[in-house]
Amino acid sequence: MARAVDEEVDPGAPAPNDAPKRDAALSGRTRLALGAMQGLGLGGFYIIVLIYFSVSAPFFFSASNAVNILSNVSVIGIVTLGQAYVLIAGGFDLSVSGTVPLGGVIFTMLINRGTSIPEAWTIAVLAGCAIGLANGLIITRIGINALVTTLGTWSITVGLAYVVTNGETVAFNDLNQGPIDNVVLGMPLYVWTMILITVIAFAVLRFSVYGRMIYAIGGNREASRLAGIRVDLVTTSVYVISAGLSSFAGVMLAQQLLAGAPTVGANAALNSIAAVILGGAALTGGVGGIPGTVVGTLVLGTIANGMALMQVPSFYQQIATGAILLLAVGFGRLRAVFGQLAG
Amino acid sequence: MAADLGNSTADVSVAANEVLRATGLAKSYGGHLVLKHVDFAIARGEIVAVIGENGAGKSTFAKIIAGVVEPESGEIQVEGRRVAIQSPRDALKLGIAYIPQELAYLSNRTVADNILLGRWPHRGGMTSDVAIMSAARAEATKFGIDLHVSWRMADLTLAERQLVEIVKALSRSSHVLVLDEPTASLTSGESQKLFTILRQLVRAGLSVIFISHRMDEVFDVSDRVVVMRNGDVVGDVPTREATRPQLISLMLGAAAEELGTQRPGRALTEAALELRGWAWTGEPPIRDLNLTVHRGEIVTLFGLRGSGGEAIAEGLAGRNPKFTGSVVVEGREYPVFRTITASIRAGIGYLPAERKRDGLVMPLSVQTNLTLLVLRSLSRLGVTQIPAERAMAQRMRDTLQIRLRSLAQPVATLSGGNQQKVVLGSRLLTNPRVLVLQEPTRGVDVGARYEIHQYLRSIAEQGTAILWVTTDVEEAVLVADRLVVLREGRIVAELTDTSKTQGQAVALAAKDAA
Numbered sequence: 001m002a003r004a005v006d007e008e009v010d011p012g013a014p015a016p017n018d019a020p021k022r023d024a025a026l027s028g029r030t031r032l033a034l035g036a037m038q039g040l041g042l043g044g045f046y047i048i049v050l051i052y053f054s055v056s057a058p059f060f061f062s063a064s065n066a067v068n069i070l071s072n073v074s075v076i077g078i079v080t081l082g083q084a085y086v087l088i089a090g091g092f093d094l095s096v097s098g099t100v101p102l103g104g105v106i107f108t109m110l111i112n113r114g115t116s117i118p119e120a121w122t123i124a125v126l127a128g129c130a131i132g133l134a135n136g137l138i139i140t141r142i143g144i145n146a147l148v149t150t151l152g153t154w155s156i157t158v159g160l161a162y163v164v165t166n167g168e169t170v171a172f173n174d175l176n177q178g179p180i181d182n183v184v185l186g187m188p189l190y191v192w193t194m195i196l197i198t199v200i201a202f203a204v205l206r207f208s209v210y211g212r213m214i215y216a217i218g219g220n221r222e223a224s225r226l227a228g229i230r231v232d233l234v235t236t237s238v239y240v241i242s243a244g245l246s247s248f249a250g251v252m253l254a255q256q257l258l259a260g261a262p263t264v265g266a267n268a269a270l271n272s273i274a275a276v277i278l279g280g281a282a283l284t285g286g287v288g289g290i291p292g293t294v295v296g297t298l299v300l301g302t303i304a305n306g307m308a309l310m311q312v313p314s315f316y317q318q319i320a321t322g323a324i325l326l327l328a329v330g331f332g333r334l335r336a337v338f339g340q341l342a343g
Numbered sequence: 344m345a346a347d348l349g350n351s352t353a354d355v356s357v358a359a360n361e362v363l364r365a366t367g368l369a370k371s372y373g374g375h376l377v378l379k380h381v382d383f384a385i386a387r388g389e390i391v392a393v394i395g396e397n398g399a400g401k402s403t404f405a406k407i408i409a410g411v412v413e414p415e416s417g418e419i420q421v422e423g424r425r426v427a428i429q430s431p432r433d434a435l436k437l438g439i440a441y442i443p444q445e446l447a448y449l450s451n452r453t454v455a456d457n458i459l460l461g462r463w464p465h466r467g468g469m470t471s472d473v474a475i476m477s478a479a480r481a482e483a484t485k486f487g488i489d490l491h492v493s494w495r496m497a498d499l500t501l502a503e504r505q506l507v508e509i510v511k512a513l514s515r516s517s518h519v520l521v522l523d524e525p526t527a528s529l530t531s532g533e534s535q536k537l538f539t540i541l542r543q544l545v546r547a548g549l550s551v552i553f554i555s556h557r558m559d560e561v562f563d564v565s566d567r568v569v570v571m572r573n574g575d576v577v578g579d580v581p582t583r584e585a586t587r588p589q590l591i592s593l594m595l596g597a598a599a600e601e602l603g604t605q606r607p608g609r610a611l612t613e614a615a616l617e618l619r620g621w622a623w624t625g626e627p628p629i630r631d632l633n634l635t636v637h638r639g640e641i642v643t644l645f646g647l648r649g650s651g652g653e654a655i656a657e658g659l660a661g662r663n664p665k666f667t668g669s670v671v672v673e674g675r676e677y678p679v680f681r682t683i684t685a686s687i688r689a690g691i692g693y694l695p696a697e698r699k700r701d702g703l704v705m706p707l708s709v710q711t712n713l714t715l716l717v718l719r720s721l722s723r724l725g726v727t728q729i730p731a732e733r734a735m736a737q738r739m740r741d742t743l744q745i746r747l748r749s750l751a752q753p754v755a756t757l758s759g760g761n762q763q764k765v766v767l768g769s770r771l772l773t774n775p776r777v778l779v780l781q782e783p784t785r786g787v788d789v790g791a792r793y794e795i796h797q798y799l800r801s802i803a804e805q806g807t808a809i810l811w812v813t814t815d816v817e818e819a820v821l822v823a824d825r826l827v828v829l830r831e832g833r834i835v836a837e838l839t840d841t842s843k844t845q846g847q848a849v850a851l852a853a854k855d856a857a
Contacts, residue, residue, distance in 0.1 A: 223447035
């Protein structure tokens with residue numbers, strides 16, 4: 001692979017006149033090849049992971065376990081979609097770790113007081129959106145850095161979740177309140193929900209004008225501003241989406257657990273950012289996408305599942321997640337170095 | 344003669360079909376007035392060139408028209424109606440498009456995406472690459488510019504990126520097009536093509552504000568020339584009535600006559616710094632460049648921005664390891680420095696152009712900043728000797744007349760001129776045998792500038808060799824024992840006392856030697 005790239009890079013002795021054009025074309029193709037390598041890299045890596053666990057982990061290779069994996073990643077998968085929007089727009093959202101439990105807790109308290117499920121769900125999501133709006137306004141109007149802002153709102157939202165429940169896990173009064181568990185066409189409803197949201201998130205980011213604006217502001221804020229894009233508005237909107245989706249995922253998690261707990265979701269920020277970065281995004285913004293993000297989520301979910309089946313203690317998963325993230329980003333860095341040598 | 348034309352600008356007279364008028368625009372940055380009171384008007388179908396030296400306020404003026412910065416006072420009228428342009432979005436809505444001097448684009452996206460940035464074709468909010476590509480191709484074809492719309496911006500040459508930005512702006516300018524040095528990285532063929540397009544569009548009713556420092560272009564393309572100096576409009580003449588010497592003297596102002604002070608010739612025999620066979624393939628390419636600075640001599644390396652002076656200064660500082668060639672400092676030959684440490688060890692003191700980014704640690708104290716480069720010599724067993732550090736800082740404060748409340752105050756709270764003295768002081772403490780200064784008085788007020796000049800002259804007289812890299816012609820002429828003019832990476836002239844005038848230096852640097 002690397003060899004093929006090397007051969008492409010050497011343009012021989014081009015006529016001086018069209019040299020720049022040819023160089024650019026070659027480096028374009030080289031970049032494409034390198035990009036494909038990275039795409040294959042994560043996909044290929046995922047296939048290796050699947051093969052490894054199919055051989056080593058008992059009960060791994062089965063349809064029911066596949067559904068299992070999807071079920072396990074449904075909550076974090078939805079959080080990750082919002083995180084992808086934020087990272088591609090050049091931002092950062094740690095507060096998902098607080099919005100997830102807060103959404104679940106708000107939902108639980110409401111239905112225990114007799115609010116209908118759709119109403120409670122809507123209120124919880126709107127509360128999440130409000131947190132996102134606060135994030136967006138603080139970042140764009142006051143100008144506090146996204147990391148600091150969302151670190152602050154993370155702490156505040158987790159604190160709120162504890163306050164609302166008095167620090168306890170609140171079980172559903174009516175344990176039949178979980179229609180989301182119903183199995184439709186072989187998969188629980190919440191898996192279908194995740195898939196539906198993923199498809200919408202993909203279509204919007206890839207095919208809508210709004211999606212292009214997200215790439216544009218992440219890629220070059222000033223260029224976007226000069227082009228008349230309302231960068232503050234778009235920036236704020238991605239935080240609203242991220243928080244809304246996190247809160248939505250929190251409600252889904254509460255329905256799976258039949259309880260609202262302020263303690264859940266602490267790893268949501270780490271895992272969602274890791275998955276998006278694995279999927280090819282960069283903290284500098286402007287690159288990445290939903291397909292990569294989905295594979296990133298699946299890689300992390302599958303490794304967790306396979307390790308559980310192999311009866312590896314769950315805390316090793318965290319080590320594995322961190323190691324994979326560093327490996328993937330390290331690979332990207334090497335790619336950049338090679339890309340530079342090639343270009 | 345400058346005065347005559349200066350008076351005529353009080354009345355900005357423009358033909359009846361006026362598109363845009365600005366009155367009394369003023370803007371300051373950090374207490375420094377960069378635009379004082381600018382009146383400007385442009386008619387439909389007119390190309391107005393705005394010229395002036397670095398720091399004359401041309402770019403700030405362009406940014407105000409384009410909504411990138413808001414003026415502190417003054418008003419803008421479009422077609423006789425007073426408008427508030429608070430953002431580029433507002434300007435675009437009024438049909439005013441702008442290409443900044445520093446190109447702003449998305450390097451990870453395609454050419455097509457960039458051309459249509461922010462106004463991609465869509466149906467119900469949804470768009471597609473195919474639609475974007477074909478719309479972008481149509482735009483490029485319309486203006487007769489050949490572009491590969493599916494390529495990523497990062498894969499294009501600088502000139503091609505500039506063409507993309509031009510198509511982007513042309514395609515969205517219905518009334519006024521503001522171009523800030525649009526030909527900076529274009530070949531003359533490409534520039535000609537741009538001018539042809541501009542002339543066509545102007546016949547169709549577009550008005551163009553064309554900021555430039557290239558005289559050839561001004562005469563080539565414009566209908567009228569507006570000359571700016573120190574934040575004011577000092578001349579406004581129809582291009583066909585203007586002459587080059589007249590425009591140059593307007594740009595330089597009274598400074599042109601005041602300067603050119605003669606210095607007693609001293610025998611300069613011992614070379615302190617020699618650049619031998621320097622070459623690199625960057626922008627602009629440099630081939631076999633040789634340069635000598637003698638002990639006690641101030642050599643200014645003058646060129647327009649992007650002429651290579653910056654690269655050479657950074658090469659001497661060890662910041663640009665891509666150069667090949669060698670450096671001789673006080674008789675000892677080194678290969679081009681690969682690291683900054685190597686440069687410091689060889690005895691070179693380097694003053695970077697961007698003091699805030701590269702020269703100072705803004706939140707730290709003046710004292711800490713002054714001793715940053717000599718901490719090791721001030722330390723015993725890794726512990727800094729505070730009294731010695733303090734004494735050293737005090738000495739520098741007195742030598743350079745740095746005005747401050749206390750040495751413990753954060754360097755960020757000093758004025759630009761005093762900050763620059765701190766950077767200079769920190770370099771002087773390493774006892775350099777050669778000083779390489781890059782734009783040493785940029786953003787420095789007149790008083791501090793004078794003091795810095797005086798001080799540098801005095802250390803030169805004590806034997807330090809100074810290579811002074813600048814894009815400011817006034818300064819280049821004023822301070823130099825010998826003025827070396829750089830154009831597109833080549834030394835095109837060396838001027839000494841008798842031949843050293845600003846007009847000549849600018850003409851040489853801009854390829855305008857008449």
